[in-house]
Amino acid sequence: MKDDRQIIEPSILAGFMELLPEDQILFDSMINTIKKTYESYGFIPLDTPVIEKSEVLLAKSGGETAKQVYRFNKGDNDLSLRFDLTVPLARYVAQHYGQLTFPFRRYHIGKVYRGEKPQRGRFREFYQCDIDIVGNGNLSVINDAEIVSIIYSTFKALGFGDFTIMINNRKLLNGFFDSVGVDNRLDVMRVIDKIDKVGEAVIAKELLELGLTQVAVDSILELTRLTGTPDEILQQLGKWSIDNASFAEGLNELNQVCQYLNAFKVPQANFALNLKIARGLDYYTGTVYETFLNDYQSLGSVCSGGRYDDLASSYTKQKLPGVGISIGFTRLFYKLREAGIIGGTGRCTPTKLLLIPMQDTMAYTLEIATEIRSKGINVEVYMNEGKMGKKFSYADKLGIPYTAAVGSNEMENGVLNLKDMKSGEQMELTIDEIIRKLCQ
Amino acid sequence: MKDDRQIIEPSILAGFMELLPEDQILFDSMINTIKKTYESYGFIPLDTPVIEKSEVLLAKSGGETAKQVYRFNKGDNDLSLRFDLTVPLARYVAQHYGQLTFPFRRYHIGKVYRGEKPQRGRFREFYQCDIDIVGNGNLSVINDAEIVSIIYSTFKALGFGDFTIMINNRKLLNGFFDSVGVDNRLDVMRVIDKIDKVGEAVIAKELLELGLTQVAVDSILELTRLTGTPDEILQQLGKWSIDNASFAEGLNELNQVCQYLNAFKVPQANFALNLKIARGLDYYTGTVYETFLNDYQSLGSVCSGGRYDDLASSYTKQKLPGVGISIGFTRLFYKLREAGIIGGTGRCTPTKLLLIPMQDTMAYTLEIATEIRSKGINVEVYMNEGKMGKKFSYADKLGIPYTAAVGSNEMENGVLNLKDMKSGEQMELTIDEIIRKLCQ
Numbered sequence: 001m002k003d004d005r006q007i008i009e010p011s012i013l014a015g016f017m018e019l020l021p022e023d024q025i026l027f028d029s030m031i032n033t034i035k036k037t038y039e040s041y042g043f044i045p046l047d048t049p050v051i052e053k054s055e056v057l058l059a060k061s062g063g064e065t066a067k068q069v070y071r072f073n074k075g076d077n078d079l080s081l082r083f084d085l086t087v088p089l090a091r092y093v094a095q096h097y098g099q100l101t102f103p104f105r106r107y108h109i110g111k112v113y114r115g116e117k118p119q120r121g122r123f124r125e126f127y128q129c130d131i132d133i134v135g136n137g138n139l140s141v142i143n144d145a146e147i148v149s150i151i152y153s154t155f156k157a158l159g160f161g162d163f164t165i166m167i168n169n170r171k172l173l174n175g176f177f178d179s180v181g182v183d184n185r186l187d188v189m190r191v192i193d194k195i196d197k198v199g200e201a202v203i204a205k206e207l208l209e210l211g212l213t214q215v216a217v218d219s220i221l222e223l224t225r226l227t228g229t230p231d232e233i234l235q236q237l238g239k240w241s242i243d244n245a246s247f248a249e250g251l252n253e254l255n256q257v258c259q260y261l262n263a264f265k266v267p268q269a270n271f272a273l274n275l276k277i278a279r280g281l282d283y284y285t286g287t288v289y290e291t292f293l294n295d296y297q298s299l300g301s302v303c304s305g306g307r308y309d310d311l312a313s314s315y316t317k318q319k320l321p322g323v324g325i326s327i328g329f330t331r332l333f334y335k336l337r338e339a340g341i342i343g344g345t346g347r348c349t350p351t352k353l354l355l356i357p358m359q360d361t362m363a364y365t366l367e368i369a370t371e372i373r374s375k376g377i378n379v380e381v382y383m384n385e386g387k388m389g390k391k392f393s394y395a396d397k398l399g400i401p402y403t404a405a406v407g408s409n410e411m412e413n414g415v416l417n418l419k420d421m422k423s424g425e426q427m428e429l430t431i432d433e434i435i436r437k438l439c440q
Numbered sequence: 441m442k443d444d445r446q447i448i449e450p451s452i453l454a455g456f457m458e459l460l461p462e463d464q465i466l467f468d469s470m471i472n473t474i475k476k477t478y479e480s481y482g483f484i485p486l487d488t489p490v491i492e493k494s495e496v497l498l499a500k501s502g503g504e505t506a507k508q509v510y511r512f513n514k515g516d517n518d519l520s521l522r523f524d525l526t527v528p529l530a531r532y533v534a535q536h537y538g539q540l541t542f543p544f545r546r547y548h549i550g551k552v553y554r555g556e557k558p559q560r561g562r563f564r565e566f567y568q569c570d571i572d573i574v575g576n577g578n579l580s581v582i583n584d585a586e587i588v589s590i591i592y593s594t595f596k597a598l599g600f601g602d603f604t605i606m607i608n609n610r611k612l613l614n615g616f617f618d619s620v621g622v623d624n625r626l627d628v629m630r631v632i633d634k635i636d637k638v639g640e641a642v643i644a645k646e647l648l649e650l651g652l653t654q655v656a657v658d659s660i661l662e663l664t665r666l667t668g669t670p671d672e673i674l675q676q677l678g679k680w681s682i683d684n685a686s687f688a689e690g691l692n693e694l695n696q697v698c699q700y701l702n703a704f705k706v707p708q709a710n711f712a713l714n715l716k717i718a719r720g721l722d723y724y725t726g727t728v729y730e731t732f733l734n735d736y737q738s739l740g741s742v743c744s745g746g747r748y749d750d751l752a753s754s755y756t757k758q759k760l761p762g763v764g765i766s767i768g769f770t771r772l773f774y775k776l777r778e779a780g781i782i783g784g785t786g787r788c789t790p791t792k793l794l795l796i797p798m799q800d801t802m803a804y805t806l807e808i809a810t811e812i813r814s815k816g817i818n819v820e821v822y823m824n825e826g827k828m829g830k831k832f833s834y835a836d837k838l839g840i841p842y843t844a845a846v847g848s849n850e851m852e853n854g855v856l857n858l859k860d861m862k863s864g865e866q867m868e869l870t871i872d873e874i875i876r877k878l879c880q
Contacts, residue, residue: 008499010535010755013517016489018532020539021546028485040813042791042820045468049456049565050490050551051510059448070491070519072512074555077453079510092458095450099460101788101837103824106461111490115514125489135824142802142823149810263806315450348541351482362582366703370589373480380482383582384543384575397541 015118016125017330021348022399027333030158030342031109034129034327037154038107041146043131046106048088050113054078056091059314068114081113085130085326086311093134094315102136103143109329121338123330132324134311139321141253144287144307145260147323151291151303152266154327160336162294163302165266166274167230169254170284170306172237173275175247176223180216188212188220192276195224224276230258233273253286285309289325299335303327346399351380352438354395355416356388358407365406368416368431375435395421402438455558456565457770461788462839467773470598470782471549474569474767477594478547481586483571486546488528490553494518496531499754508554521553525570525766526751533574534755542576543583549769561778563770572764574751579761581693584727584747585700587763591731591743592706594767600776602734603742605706606714607670609694610724610746612677613715615687616663620656628652628660632716635664664716670698673713693726725749729765739775743767786839791820792878794835795856796828798847805846808856808871817878835861842878 012018019027039045054071057080061069070081082088085108093104109129116122131150133143148165155163177185191206200221207217226233237251254273261271277290284306291303305325312320336342353372357365365381372379380400382391388405395403404416418434419426429437452458459467479485494511497520501509510521522528525548533544549569556562571590573583588605595603617625631646640661647657666673677691694713701711717730724746731743745765752760776782793812797805805821812819820840822831828845835843844856858874859866869877 007757008496008754010496010531010752011493012489012496012531012535013491013493013519016491018488020536021484021486024485024487027487039790040816040818042789042794042818044461044789045464046461047464047467048458049452051453051456051553051565053451053453056448056450056452070512070514072510074510079453091450091452095452096460101834105789105820113491125491138824140823140825142806142821146806146821146823153813260803260806263803263810265807265810312450314448317447349482349484349545350479354482363700363703366582366586366700367705370703370705373593376480378480378482380545381582381586383580383586384578385580394541 013124015116015123017123017334022345023337023343025347025350026343026345030333031127031129031329033157034154034329035107035109037150037157038129038131040153041105041131041150043105043107046089046092046108047110048082048085048092048108050081050111051079052082052088052091054080056315057082057087060087068116070113070115083114084112085110085128086132086324089130089132089134090312090320091315093320094312094318097316097318102134103139104134105131106134107131121331121335123334126328126330129327129329130324132311132322134320134322137319137321139323141256141287142260143323144253145257145264147287147289147305147325148257148261148271149264149266151289151325152264152270155291155303160293160341161296163270164292164294165271165303166277166290166292166301167254167257167271168274168277168288169250170286170288171246172250172254175244175250176219176242179242179244179247180213180219182212182216182220184210192220192224195276200224226273226275229268230254230271230273233275234258250286257287283308287323296336296339296341299332302332349380349398349400350378351398351400352377352402353379353418353434354382354391354400354403355379356382356391356403356405358388358405361406361408361411364411368406371431372435372438375439377435377438404434453564455556455563457563457774462785463777463783465787465790466783466785470773471567471569471769473597474594474769475547475549477590477597478569478571480593481545481571481590483545483547486529486532486548487550488522488525488532488548490521490551491519492522492528492531494520496755497522497527500527508556510553510555523554524552525550525568526572526764529570529572529574530752530760531755533760534752534758537756537758542574543579544574544576545571546574547571561771561774563774566768566770569767569769570764572751572762574760574762577759577761579763581696581727582700583763584693585697585704587727587729587745587765588697588701588711589704589706591729591765592704592710595731595743600733600781601736603710604732604734605711605743606717606730606732606741607694607697607711608714608717608728609690610726610728611686612690612694615684615690616659616682619682619684619687620653620659622652622656622660624650632660632664635716640664666713666715669708670694670711670713673715674698690726697727723748727763736776736779736781739772742772789820789838789840790818791838791840792817793819793842793844793858793874794822794831794840795819796822796831796843796845798828798845801846801848801851804851808846811871812875812878815875815879817875844874 069083072079111125112128113125115124151165182188187210195203204217234255277288286307288306290301303325307323309321310319311322355365355369369379369381401421403419410416415428415430417426418429509523512519551565552568553565591605622628627650635643644657674695717728726747728746730741743765747763749761750759751762795805795809809819809821841861843859850856855868855870857866858869
């Protein structure tokens, strides 16, 4: 019989990621590490709809963000897919204000959507892993230090190598700019942001072109030159005795954050004050964070965030200050995998033990499997017919660490020949002994 | 200053569910139970894009399904949100065929989208929790029994009370209909499906109206009247000695499934043969399953699925038989919560211990918290200023099981006064003793 069915080429859209089992298992285990770390600090899980009302979701958005949003109609509804997890948080907190306990500490790990031009390592659907602490009216600056501690614990647990959490403060920057007579902060910050790439001379020239005085340019360059330990930088900034309330408040906050970081036992090697951080200048109002992998700076910041005065001003008149961070995990995973920093685990299944029945031992094998499984061990029975070689090769390909062929001898004696697939070592063990061994 | 900002009413779309922390934590823990159970049988996690190409996703769909799909354009792309996890699985397996190891056992827990008319307990965005075993060319019927064992383990672990897994076989039904001269099977099954609601007389009348002979109607009614243990029903069916290959094959498969269920140790009380199950008549080709909560039959089947001959025929000429099930978890959770069968745990946070610093013990408290947290215990420090009563009330509202106020005495002596928030009991313990106690 001629098979003339029409076959549609199976494929997914550009800019979307899906993984083969080995990478999926690694991806999930890392997401789980993030989740566990967030929970260890008492953050509450949250899940919100991927689709929201456009008028609600896009209340504040314009320009580039709005263009990237997946927006469409269904019936009479104007719908949009969420483009981050912060706007849904703001909506959620405003909507359920009366039923939440503050400070509200939530984490949210979920997919967000941005219709960017697809390019290598940029995704249109990607996971964000967010935490935020939202206060009701006020929120202690100690939370700003705790966020650094959480970033530290998370990246320590993920094990991507050495990393540095860069800390800055918007109030300090704003006050500094005020004190030298700069009012076009955004333009100035955009220039400063390039300093490590293009050098001081170019920056100086561009700042003058923006209309800054030579004195202001010199002061700004002096600020960007500040290096050293947090203590050294804070001391230096204190000595400048700049007479500006915002600067003083920002400096005080930075001082407190650094002081509490000692209590949180965040090692000095893992954080730094960096007065050049331009991140979220139009959004954050106090402490800001960026995180860099020391051996992989080109990746840019892998975990960023900051303090904001008023989370949900679009949805409520309640003042809800907050501080939070986000990890764009899909891109991070893709880039580290591509660079060979992670991956190649060989584990393509959660199965720990594959039982292979021989002759007429299937029913007995299923019984043992049920028993072992009831002790919390992931166990699989090979059920299809076939040659023994093919069955062991199945375990090999999936990276199952242990196998045991179950013949009539084993059945009669209540033992199994457990094979360590890596070392090739074989041990005759009772079912109980196997359970004890694999529970480790 | 007058606050005349425009406030947008924070709300979500009808037919979408989001939960407050207490329910979210419960929801997540149940999803985690399902995940752990699926993994204990060696199923591999899978995650696919929520958005797919319409031409790929809708290759086979027409009618009602197509109408419900969220479909839209972005740039030149015709996009659709997935409406189940089976079509994406078929596409995935066909697309990555050469890189997968068969039988391919995957689970997938994720959101799907259907633009149904919203009504109480029906959702447009909902979680499905699926497993499928996909063979390459063939797949042993033992897998069909294993699926029952997985349903059993999952619902046992979820603890929603007694449940019954109903099993039927399409081949047996088809063969039976053939043997009594019925060719409009779909129409006949749609009538039979109502038998428990409307009774035999109505069914008989409607079947005659469909053009069936009286003999055929009598035979069909005899089939639907079959009750008893699986063994009794199988024996009865065997005695009928119907001379039809499909019937014989179906009967043989049912026999094997029941036989292996004993090996899997699925209790007799939890499964039954039910020859009236009409589920997926146009989709499944062998064993079919439906699962009912004994004390909550009105909910309908809470876990359904079956065997199909050819999973990915739209995308590949490879023959890929499979067997699988799906739990529509969002609706199930909503209904059981509404009925008061689950919920009311009082746990609104993963935090196990809240430390409350007094006087000048904040830095010390943060240090202890870091130490306790490093042992895998979820611990939170209350950081905002305020009265002690408010701080304990925070723990109360969130359902944090243990608190400890940290004063200068405690700091000097290296102890904490651990308070069990439920019993009110207080114990003076060292940090190590607290760690040991809370690790339990």
